[in-house]
Amino acid sequence: MFFKVKTPEEVIEILNGFGPISMETIPISEALTRILSSEVVSEEDMPGFSRSSMDGYAVRAKDTFGASDSLPAFLELAGEVVMGREPEGSVVSGKVMRISTGGMIPDGADAVVMLEYCHSIDEKTIEVSRTVAPLENVIGKGDDFRKGDVIFKKGAVLRPQDIGLLAGLGMQNISVYKKPKVGIISTGDEVIPIDQKPEPGQVRDINSYTLSAFCLQAGAVPVNMGLCKDNFEEMRKKAGKVLEDCDTVLISGGSSVGSRDMTVKVLESFEGMELLVHGIAISPGKPTIIARIGRKAVFGLPGHVASAMVVAEIFLKPFLARLAGKIRASGDVRQSLQAKLERNVESTGGRDDYIRVKLRERDGKLFAEPVFGKSGLISTLVEADGLVKIDRNTEGLYKGQTVSVMLFGPFEQEE
Amino acid sequence: MFFKVKTPEEVIEILNGFGPISMETIPISEALTRILSSEVVSEEDMPGFSRSSMDGYAVRAKDTFGASDSLPAFLELAGEVVMGREPEGSVVSGKVMRISTGGMIPDGADAVVMLEYCHSIDEKTIEVSRTVAPLENVIGKGDDFRKGDVIFKKGAVLRPQDIGLLAGLGMQNISVYKKPKVGIISTGDEVIPIDQKPEPGQVRDINSYTLSAFCLQAGAVPVNMGLCKDNFEEMRKKAGKVLEDCDTVLISGGSSVGSRDMTVKVLESFEGMELLVHGIAISPGKPTIIARIGRKAVFGLPGHVASAMVVAEIFLKPFLARLAGKIRASGDVRQSLQAKLERNVESTGGRDDYIRVKLRERDGKLFAEPVFGKSGLISTLVEADGLVKIDRNTEGLYKGQTVSVMLFGPFEQEE
Numbered sequence: 001m002f003f004k005v006k007t008p009e010e011v012i013e014i015l016n017g018f019g020p021i022s023m024e025t026i027p028i029s030e031a032l033t034r035i036l037s038s039e040v041v042s043e044e045d046m047p048g049f050s051r052s053s054m055d056g057y058a059v060r061a062k063d064t065f066g067a068s069d070s071l072p073a074f075l076e077l078a079g080e081v082v083m084g085r086e087p088e089g090s091v092v093s094g095k096v097m098r099i100s101t102g103g104m105i106p107d108g109a110d111a112v113v114m115l116e117y118c119h120s121i122d123e124k125t126i127e128v129s130r131t132v133a134p135l136e137n138v139i140g141k142g143d144d145f146r147k148g149d150v151i152f153k154k155g156a157v158l159r160p161q162d163i164g165l166l167a168g169l170g171m172q173n174i175s176v177y178k179k180p181k182v183g184i185i186s187t188g189d190e191v192i193p194i195d196q197k198p199e200p201g202q203v204r205d206i207n208s209y210t211l212s213a214f215c216l217q218a219g220a221v222p223v224n225m226g227l228c229k230d231n232f233e234e235m236r237k238k239a240g241k242v243l244e245d246c247d248t249v250l251i252s253g254g255s256s257v258g259s260r261d262m263t264v265k266v267l268e269s270f271e272g273m274e275l276l277v278h279g280i281a282i283s284p285g286k287p288t289i290i291a292r293i294g295r296k297a298v299f300g301l302p303g304h305v306a307s308a309m310v311v312a313e314i315f316l317k318p319f320l321a322r323l324a325g326k327i328r329a330s331g332d333v334r335q336s337l338q339a340k341l342e343r344n345v346e347s348t349g350g351r352d353d354y355i356r357v358k359l360r361e362r363d364g365k366l367f368a369e370p371v372f373g374k375s376g377l378i379s380t381l382v383e384a385d386g387l388v389k390i391d392r393n394t395e396g397l398y399k400g401q402t403v404s405v406m407l408f409g410p411f412e413q414e415e
Numbered sequence: 416m417f418f419k420v421k422t423p424e425e426v427i428e429i430l431n432g433f434g435p436i437s438m439e440t441i442p443i444s445e446a447l448t449r450i451l452s453s454e455v456v457s458e459e460d461m462p463g464f465s466r467s468s469m470d471g472y473a474v475r476a477k478d479t480f481g482a483s484d485s486l487p488a489f490l491e492l493a494g495e496v497v498m499g500r501e502p503e504g505s506v507v508s509g510k511v512m513r514i515s516t517g518g519m520i521p522d523g524a525d526a527v528v529m530l531e532y533c534h535s536i537d538e539k540t541i542e543v544s545r546t547v548a549p550l551e552n553v554i555g556k557g558d559d560f561r562k563g564d565v566i567f568k569k570g571a572v573l574r575p576q577d578i579g580l581l582a583g584l585g586m587q588n589i590s591v592y593k594k595p596k597v598g599i600i601s602t603g604d605e606v607i608p609i610d611q612k613p614e615p616g617q618v619r620d621i622n623s624y625t626l627s628a629f630c631l632q633a634g635a636v637p638v639n640m641g642l643c644k645d646n647f648e649e650m651r652k653k654a655g656k657v658l659e660d661c662d663t664v665l666i667s668g669g670s671s672v673g674s675r676d677m678t679v680k681v682l683e684s685f686e687g688m689e690l691l692v693h694g695i696a697i698s699p700g701k702p703t704i705i706a707r708i709g710r711k712a713v714f715g716l717p718g719h720v721a722s723a724m725v726v727a728e729i730f731l732k733p734f735l736a737r738l739a740g741k742i743r744a745s746g747d748v749r750q751s752l753q754a755k756l757e758r759n760v761e762s763t764g765g766r767d768d769y770i771r772v773k774l775r776e777r778d779g780k781l782f783a784e785p786v787f788g789k790s791g792l793i794s795t796l797v798e799a800d801g802l803v804k805i806d807r808n809t810e811g812l813y814k815g816q817t818v819s820v821m822l823f824g825p826f827e828q829e830e
Contacts, residue, residue, distance in 0.1 A: 029639070032628045033824075046793075049615050053719075053791045055672045083645070083674075084605035086615040100673060102605050102718065102791075104616040115672075144794040151797070159824040160632055161796035164625030164720060167609045168618070168793060190499035190517050194582045200464050200501040201519040203583070210579030213447045217575055224444070230498070257470045257530075258515060259498075303517065304468075305579060335750070376468045376517075378461075378583060379559040381576035382566070409448075409574040 005279035005286070007392075008352055011315055014276050014290065018297055020177045020325040021247050027173055028166045031158050033219060034176040035325040040152040042169055045142035050105040052081075054137040057096040057118050057126060058109035061134040072129040074121070081106060096126050105138055112137035145169075155327030177325030180220045183242030184208050186252045187228045187235060188259055188303060206305050206378060207252035214312050217409070218320045230259050235266045239298070243270070247323060249298040250316075252308060253287070260287055263300040267291045281351040281392060284375040285311040306375035310354045313387060313406060336386075336404045339366035345397045347390040356384035357405055368405055384408065420694035420701070422807075423767055426730055429691050429705065433712055435592045435740040436662050442588055443581045446573050448634060449591040450740040455567040457584055460557035465520040467496075469552040472511040472533050472541060473524035476549040487544040489536070496521060511541050520553055527552035560584075570742030592740030595635045598657030599623050601667045602643045602650060603674055603718060621720050621793060622667035629727050632824070633735045645674050650681045654713070658685070662738060664713040665731075667723060668702070675702055678715040682706045696766040696807060699790040700726040721790035725769045728802060728821060751819045754781035756803070761811040768807075771799035772820055783820055799823065 006014075023037040052058065059075065067073040080098040081087045087106035091097055096113075097106050105112070114137065117130035144165075145151055151165060158166075158176075166174060186208040194204045205227055212222035225242055228235050235251075242249045253260050267273050270293045277290035284307035289300030299316065301308040339359055347353045357368040368388060373380035386405040390397055397403060421429075438452040467473065473496065482488040495513040496502045502521035506512055511528075512521050520527070529552065532545035559580075560566055566580060573581075573591075581589060601623040609619045620642055627637035640657055643650050650666075657664045668675050682688050685708045692705035699722035704715030714731065716723040754774055762768045772783040783803060788795035801820040805812055812818060 028624065029627060032631050047618060048613055051618075051791070053789050082616075083603065084607075084616050102603065102618070139789055139791050143789075144792050157824065158628075160625050160628035161720070161724060161793060161823065163628040164621040165793050165797050167624035168621040170609055170612070170619055172610055188498065188517065192499075194585055195587055197585070198463055201497075201499050203462060203466075203517070204585055206579045206583040209443065209582035210575050212444060213573075213575035213578040216447050305576070309576060374468050374554055374558075376466070376554050377559050378576060378580050382580050408576065409572065 005281050006277050007281050008314065011277055011280050011290070012318070015297070015315060015319045016322065018295075018319065018322060021180055021323055022178050023175050024178050025173050025175050028163050028171060031163055031166075031174055031176060032160065034158050034174075034179075036152050036154055036156045036158065037175045037177045037325060039150050039154050040166070040171070040174070042145040042147055042149045042151050044147050044169065046144040046168060047139060047141060050141050051139045052099045052101055052103045052105060052112045052137060053139050054112050054114045055100050056112045056114045056137065057128070058091055058099045058103075058106050058112050059096045059128070059132065060091060060093055060109060061111040061132050061136065063094060063096075064111070064113060064128055064131045067128050067131050069129045072127045075126050075128055077120075077124055077126050096128070110134045110138070155325060157326070180248060180320055180323035181223055181246040182215045182220045182320070183223045183225050183246035183249045184211050184215070184252065185225045185228050185235070185238055185242060185249070187230060187263065188253070189230050191227055193227060207301075207303070207308060210305055210309065210378075211250055211252060211301070211312065214309070214316070215320065218317050219324055220320045230262050232262065232265060232269075235262065236269055239266055240270075243293055243296060243298070246296075248296055248319075251298065251300045253300055253303045259303065260289070260300065264289060267293070267298060267300070280311070280315075282310070282314065283348070283351050283353050285314070285354070286351070288315075290315075302375075304375040305378050306356070306373075306381050309381055310387065313408075314354070336406050337366060338402055339368040339405050341388070341397050341399055341401050341403050342367050342369040343399045345370055345390065347394065347396040349395065350392055352392050353390040354387045355390065356380050357386060357388050357403075358383055359385040359405060368403055381408075420696050421692050422696050423729065426692055426695055426705070427733070430712070430730060430734045431737065433710075433734065433737060436595055436738055437593050438590050439593050440588050440590050443578050443586065446578055446581075446589055446591060447575065449573050449589075449594075451567050451569055451571045451573065452590045452592045452740060454565050454569050455581070455586070455589070457560040457562055457564045457566050459562050459584065461559040461580075461583060462554060462556060465556050466554045467514045467516055467518045467520060467527045467552060468554050469527050469529045470515050471527045471529045471552065472543070473502075473506055473514045473518075473521050473527050474511045474543070474547065475506060475508055475524060476526040476547050476551065478509060478511075479526070479528060479543055479546050482543050482546050484544045487542045490541050490543055492535075492539055492541050511543070525549045525553070570740060572741070595663060595735055595738035596638055596661040597630045597635045597735070598638045598640050598661035598664045599626050599630070599667065600640045600643050600650070600653055600657060600664065602645060602678070603668070604645050606642055608642060622716075622718070622723060625720055625724065626665055626667060626716070626727065629724070629731070630735065633732050634739055635735045645677050647677060647680060647684075650677065651684055654681055655685075658708055658711060658713070661711075663711055663734075666713065666715045668715055668718045674718065675704070675715065679704060682708070682713060682715070695726075695730075697725065697729065698763070698766050698768050700729070700769070701766070703730075705730075717790075719790040720793050721771070721796050724796055725802065728823075729769070751801070751821050752781060753817055754783040754820050756812050756814055756816045756818050757782050757784040758814045759811060760785055760805065762805040762809065764807060764810065766807050768805040769802045770805065771795050772801060772803050772818075773798055774800040774820060783818055796823075
């Protein structure tokens, strides 16, 4: 079968054909960073009653008009609003009630005078030395939200204050998209479990640990299926199981051509398999395979860990965000920083190059130093803070040029 | 007791007096975003043997010198390197061995010629049409790291590739700082559990849900201790229990002065209590209390949720990062974006003002629109994407000015 290498844009377009998986209802205390699967409408006014936003005296604003230090108003104390209770009594003209922040505004009152502008003259008389306007220092019923208001749109990512609002409205559980379950198979005859001592020619399983952590970081649930030899039957069986259990599958290829061919053969053995991508015009990461089996996407990732990470950052991250229900178009879910490039970087045309860079801060400015090295080396990834793209229509980037650095994680300057 | 309101810098300085809690050893599969409590030294060379970075033929580079399309070299096939095994045999002058990416370089060979420059003439003869230099397409033993190399410094925050490297070195467990356990008490006679229907004057417990989620976001472990009436005995008992169980305590104050006074009284009842902060020159968030009891910090946070969140962002987040072992100075652990302010914002001198802003993207530029509203309203926080500081030495910010927006969470532009 002849397959043309796809552009990154074509690959993103193909991945945009996949959508959110399914929904579940969870307690709001577990909902941080989860994504709403439907809009949320307030079932009540919030706050449910008018409250004071200050400690002071609830008054009829009119009774304070003209009051000042030199010409205070003298009003009669009619009682106190107890926190958490409906006020006993109301405020009629010429009277006030003591009220604390958060207390319920009594009937008749329409404003609160702050404590510092009030003096108790005797048990019954309060001297008010300040004019307040109606509604001053009052949070009205429904000022936050009214019954029927849409408080969150579908697709909203929940932050601490959003969870606080749901709590305030008494919503103990909320409907969100499920986190995508990602099955990870690491292949290659040379790869051994990490608790074993490698014999000559063997290496420990770096890729499934890196990819598992990557999926966690992306808000997905990794299911590490362990190692698989480059053996058709074994790989076929494992892939079949993962396809049943998970929402998407990553096969971290052995790095050799033979290993990659085996992955394709295994995928082809599934009925209705559609090979969507066989090679992408990026470097590193070209030998990437993406197939559709049923409604699920299967990724055959390059064996070199740096190549696999670039493909994961550029394609897998936005793909997982889509599965998780993010409404934004793919490609915009990463965080980036602007920095000045420290040296020229040449590039071959015809493909997008992604170079690893290390960030440094000098005199309050950020600089990006390219980290060169073969994509089979993990040290280049460990040293780097992020990736810089060299577009396939340019010949390279120049020293001093401002570039956008896609961060691997929060950047923290070394001491 | 007379207490001077502290500047934000003084408060940060005080909080910098607290340090990481303690360490624990965890499996690397659970170590994403965790912070190393000691440096990590490689116990072996990585890779442990020289590997091919390409599919091709392992050669003595010298044998290819001068080889080209028009003048190829003819070399004898001496066998194949099997993946994951020590090569059987070696490469002597005039001979080659077939090798796959990741295969172990046989003795005698010092380079690999890529497959596409080699042709099999007969069973025993390979035509090589390219000159390779010594070490070309070879990843040498120890090229990533050598035995004894420091691969991570103490305080490093682990990312996916870092976990991959630990896996590659066979380190199944790693020593990290413990996540700080944060006890959260929500006080106020007017506050009720979220599964109850409020009577007039009552509100549901927004603050402990908001603060719990905030702690989770900051990498800490929240322990929600539930509600507490403004009652000395009850609060004293609860605070005592939390101080035993947790690394730090947040008391989300009832919003009234009486409730705040009660918090101070309860704190004072603990032997050796040192009141470190009683009021901070910021708005909102001024009525914040910080005390030291034993080696633990106790925060009395303002009852208004927007005030509590500002204090949490500015002081609690870097404090929790310190407890969690981050080596950076407090105050630099947040993420920010630059944006143009959409309108003038005035400010009272003498205190740092934090305004809530909503971000919008127009023509590829970011704009920050202030969200005004009383700090008792949670809607202002829910609408906002982050905070902008107005320094106490300025009179305000101007429309069109570029400001730094501290983000509440990852910013995602609406469709």
